[in-house]
Amino acid sequence: xxxxGFLVRRILTGIVVVWLVxxxxxxxxxxxxxxxxxxxxxGRAATPQVINEVISNLGLNQPIMVQYWHFLDGLLxxxxxxxxxxxxxVTTMLKQDLPPTISLVVGGVxxxxxxxxxxxxxxxxxxxxxxxxxxxxxxLIGLSMPVFVIGELLILIVFxxxxxxxxxxxxxxxxxxxxxxxxxMGHMILPWITLATVQxxxxxxxxxxxxxxxxxxxxxxxxxxxxLSERRVTFKHGVRxxxxxxxxxxxxxxxxxxxxxxxxxxxxxxxxxxxxxxEAIDTDNLPVIIGFVIIAAAFVVAANIVVDxxxxxLDPRVRIA
Amino acid sequence: xxxxxxxxxxxxxxxxxxxxxxxxxxxQGRSQWQLTWRRLRQDKVAMAALVxxxxxxxxxxxxxxxxxxxxxPPNIAYPNTGEDAAGNPVAPGTNGFWLGTDGTxxxxxxxxxxxxxxxxxxxxxxxxVGVVAGLAxxxxxxxxxxxxxxxxxxxxxxxxxxxxIVLALALAVVLGPSLTVIIGVISFFSWAAIxxxxxxxxxxxxxxEYIEAARSLGAGPFRIMIFDILPNLLAPVxxxxxxxxxxAIVFEATLSYLGLGIQPPTASWGNxxxxxxxxxxxxxxxxxxxxxxxxxxxxxxxLLGDGVRDAMDPRTERVFAAGRGRRGRKGREKRQVLxxxxxxxxxxxxxxxxxxxx
Numbered sequence: 001x002x003x004x005g006f007l008v009r010r011i012l013t014g015i016v017v018v019w020l021v022x023x024x025x026x027x028x029x030x031x032x033x034x035x036x037x038x039x040x041x042x043g044r045a046a047t048p049q050v051i052n053e054v055i056s057n058l059g060l061n062q063p064i065m066v067q068y069w070h071f072l073d074g075l076l077x078x079x080x081x082x083x084x085x086x087x088x089x090v091t092t093m094l095k096q097d098l099p100p101t102i103s104l105v106v107g108g109v110x111x112x113x114x115x116x117x118x119x120x121x122x123x124x125x126x127x128x129x130x131x132x133x134x135x136x137x138x139x140l141i142g143l144s145m146p147v148f149v150i151g152e153l154l155i156l157i158v159f160x161x162x163x164x165x166x167x168x169x170x171x172x173x174x175x176x177x178x179x180x181x182x183x184x185m186g187h188m189i190l191p192w193i194t195l196a197t198v199q200x201x202x203x204x205x206x207x208x209x210x211x212x213x214x215x216x217x218x219x220x221x222x223x224x225x226x227x228l229s230e231r232r233v234t235f236k237h238g239v240r241x242x243x244x245x246x247x248x249x250x251x252x253x254x255x256x257x258x259x260x261x262x263x264x265x266x267x268x269x270x271x272x273x274x275x276x277x278x279e280a281i282d283t284d285n286l287p288v289i290i291g292f293v294i295i296a297a298a299f300v301v302a303a304n305i306v307v308d309x310x311x312x313x314l315d316p317r318v319r320i321a
Numbered sequence: 322x323x324x325x326x327x328x329x330x331x332x333x334x335x336x337x338x339x340x341x342x343x344x345x346x347x348x349q350g351r352s353q354w355q356l357t358w359r360r361l362r363q364d365k366v367a368m369a370a371l372v373x374x375x376x377x378x379x380x381x382x383x384x385x386x387x388x389x390x391x392x393x394p395p396n397i398a399y400p401n402t403g404e405d406a407a408g409n410p411v412a413p414g415t416n417g418f419w420l421g422t423d424g425t426x427x428x429x430x431x432x433x434x435x436x437x438x439x440x441x442x443x444x445x446x447x448x449x450v451g452v453v454a455g456l457a458x459x460x461x462x463x464x465x466x467x468x469x470x471x472x473x474x475x476x477x478x479x480x481x482x483x484x485x486i487v488l489a490l491a492l493a494v495v496l497g498p499s500l501t502v503i504i505g506v507i508s509f510f511s512w513a514a515i516x517x518x519x520x521x522x523x524x525x526x527x528x529x530e531y532i533e534a535a536r537s538l539g540a541g542p543f544r545i546m547i548f549d550i551l552p553n554l555l556a557p558v559x560x561x562x563x564x565x566x567x568x569a570i571v572f573e574a575t576l577s578y579l580g581l582g583i584q585p586p587t588a589s590w591g592n593x594x595x596x597x598x599x600x601x602x603x604x605x606x607x608x609x610x611x612x613x614x615x616x617x618x619x620x621x622x623x624l625l626g627d628g629v630r631d632a633m634d635p636r637t638e639r640v641f642a643a644g645r646g647r648r649g650r651k652g653r654e655k656r657q658v659l660x661x662x663x664x665x666x667x668x669x670x671x672x673x674x675x676x677x678x679x
Contacts, residue, residue: 028495144619146571148578149612152594152601156609160602252481259486259575266579267598274486278579281494289494296487 003309010308014301021297025290026071058084080291085283090291093276100174100272103188104261108195116200117246120207125234127212135204142201147260151194151267159190174270191268195260199253206249210242217241244315251307255300353556360632367628373621377614381437391417393428395435396586400426410604421606424596429607432588433614439500439589440618443573444566447504451511451569452562456554458512459519460546464527474520480513485572486579493581503582507572515561519554526550556633563626567619574615590615 046054055061059070074081080090123132155172162170169186177184214220215238223233262274269275277292351359361367380387388394402416403426410429413421420430462473489506496502526532527550535549576582577591585592590611597607 025491028491140623141616141620144567144616144623146574146578146615146619148575148591148594149615152598152608153612156601156605164602255481255484258484262486262490263575263579277490278581281490281498281581284494286494289490293487293491296484300484 003312006308007305010305014298014305017301018294018297022072022075022290022294023068025293026068028286028290075294080294081287083287084285090287093288094273094291094295097271097273097276099176100265100270101261101274103174103177103184104191104195104264104270104272105257107188107192108199108260108264109257111192112196112199112203115196116203117207119200120204121211121234121239123204123208124211124215132208139201139204142197143205145198147194147198147263148267150197151190151264154190154194155267172268174272187270191264191270194267195257195264198260199257202253203246203249206246207242210245211238214238214242240314244311247307247311247314250310251304254303254307258296258299357556357629357632361628364628364632367625367632370621370624370628373617374625377437377618377621378441380434381441384431384434384438387434388431391419391428391431393418393431395427395431395588398425398427403427407603410600410607412604413606413610420610421604423593423607424600429593429610432593433590433611435588436590436593436611437614437618439583439587440570440573440615443500443504443507444570444622447507447511447569447572448562448565450504450508451515451565452558454508454512455515455561456519456551456558459516460523460550460554462516463520463523464542464546464550466524470520473516477513477516477520480510481517483510485510486575489576489581493576498576498581498584500583503573503576506576507569510572511565511569514565515558518557518561522554522557523550526553560626560630560633563622563629567622567626570615570619570622 059067062070071081078091080094082089083093119135123135126132159170159172162168169182170189171187172190173187175183175187211234215234220233220237223237224230228236258274261272262278264270265272265275266278273292273295277289280286280288280292384395393399399416399422403411403418403422405411410422410424410426411418413419415421418428418430420428420433423429423432458473458477462470462477485506488509489502492502492506523546527545532545532549535545540549573582573589574591574594577589578595580592580595583589583592585596593611594608594615597604597611600607
């Protein structure tokens with residue numbers, strides 16, 4: 001029951017947060033005079049008549065509160081408005097761009113956690129070994145690398161030479177999973193590595209530090225003196241407790257993850273939510289950007305709820321309250 | 322030296338101070354900052370990083386001087402000398418272009434230098450804003466507590482979890498991308514981490530007796546915050562600031578790369594790298610040099626920041642010169658070994674430096 005109450009409370013506050021973000025995003029519409037927006041859409045040579053037509057077509061001449069009401073009403077019905085240009089529903093547009101983004105996020109997160117935690121655990125259990133020192137240097141370089149630089153260097157060093165030698169499995173752009181899992185992976189592998197590198201560095205460092213601290217605790221000595229194997233001590237007693245701060249870091253990083261997604265999509269031309277939103281800036285397509293902002297907020301809120309649940313599962317001392 | 326200074330010094334370097342007291346009388350008056358600088362100077366990696374940073378800063382400042390050498394202003398294209406027959410950039414060393422040219426036949430070296438001006442300016446300026454704002458928010462939240470703390474701490478958490486690219490997207494589309502927007506966005510995200518640390522420190526410092534003494538003498542809250550608490554916070558904040566500068570530089574480069582920041586023709590490392598995308602297969606230098614400069618800069622700041630942190634806190638020890646932060650107990654057991662072979666000078670607490678000018 002405790003969990004149920006917690007979930008209900010978190011979801012309710014989450015809805016309030018999304019509503020606040022959506023409201024903020026909505027009022028961005030009006031940060032510029034309506035006429036400027038219409039003028040941009042109608043083109044340079046537009047007559048005042050055409051501009052007025054554009055304004056009334058978009059409903060921009062109604063009182064703000066009426067527009068806000070329509071906006072909220074649409075939001076509740078899962079309607080994020082329509083593109084300024086082709087009247088396509090924003091939800092339809094964004095839905096089309098969802099598969100590359102989901103592929104990127106899921107694969108990237110798995111890769112970063114697996115690499116980060118594994119390297120961190122090995123480094124901690126063999127502190128000061130050659131492996132530890134090498135990984136420390138790699139971590140430092142990884143931390144200093146902007147995501148897009150990693151992506152560009154991967155393209156320059158891996159993709160271009162492979163293409164020149166006729167190996168086309170590794171590719172840029174996006175290929176749906178329906179075109180075959182192998183093709184899909186070939187298109188996603190560089191984006192995954194790019195997205196995962198910086199984060200893996202952060203988690204390697206965090207995991208190593210936490211595990212080293214944990215392994216110095218008294219209960220670890222107790223476990224060892226019971227005659228447990230070192231492997232069992234490390235994983236059952238050490239790693240489990242060292243994971244707790246790692247999971248809470250995960251909650252903070254979800255927001256950063258979105259930033260990484262936008263960049264990686266742009267570098268590899270994957271399409272996807274982020275790239276489409278960045279492109280919408282060039283065309284001043286506000287509804288698309290506002291749609292992205294709201295979806296991003298909902299994603300961060302949902303991910304944080306999941307992280308909090310994980311946190312409680314992992315550490316029995318954490319009470320869900 | 323103020324009372325607070327002594328307090329901090331005695332906390333941070335308790336072991337070192339007592340050892341120094343029994344040593345030569347000459348050394349007694351050393352402040353914590355002098356001790357830190359002394360330790361930092363022993364750190365070869367951090368000093369190398371500092372030199373690299375100074376070189377980059379000088380290169381940026383004297384960018385116009387290099388223009389007078391190469392006669393290639395940053396925003397002028399040279400279609401005849403700067404592009405080959407196919408219209409691609411020319412390679413490094415051709416026709417007086419030291420690092421080659423970019424996609425429109427402009428001098429890549431000069432553009433990288435001018436990009437450094439933007440990057441460093443954004444890095445230093447936004448970090449400064451972040452430090453001031455972070456100190457203000459953290460001090461108020463920690464000192465006043467209660468309702469103020471709840472509101473400020475929640476706000477800080479919200480900022481930390483907010484995806485910065487999303488805000489940058491929204492602002493760029495409403496206000497139009499520009500240097501001002503970039504500085505605004507980066508500053509907005511720069512203070513939160515500092516505020517969180519400052520708040521925690523303030524919470525513990527405000528319970529100390531000397532704060533009570535100040536209060537009983539009639540000092541108001543702002544006087545206590547600025548004159549009694551603030552000086553104790555400068556050390557951790559300095560470390561955070563050094564480590565935030567590379568973050569801000571990466572931030573700027575990323576936004577400019579996405580076209581949300583510095584607009585062409587003004588050069589920025591981010592937009593140079595964005596333009597380089599079309600020339601992967603023909604002109605490696607176009608990607609490699611700006612990427613390398615960006616990487617070296619951020620790496621240097623990270624190394625210096627780690628060095629400063631280790632110098633501030635003599636309890637930390639390192640795997641090797643570029644080693645990371647604090648170790649667990651398991652690591653500390655090995656400290657002796659390291660101190661003996663002299664590779665860990667930061668730890669030799671009773672170390673009495675030769676009487677040289679600092």
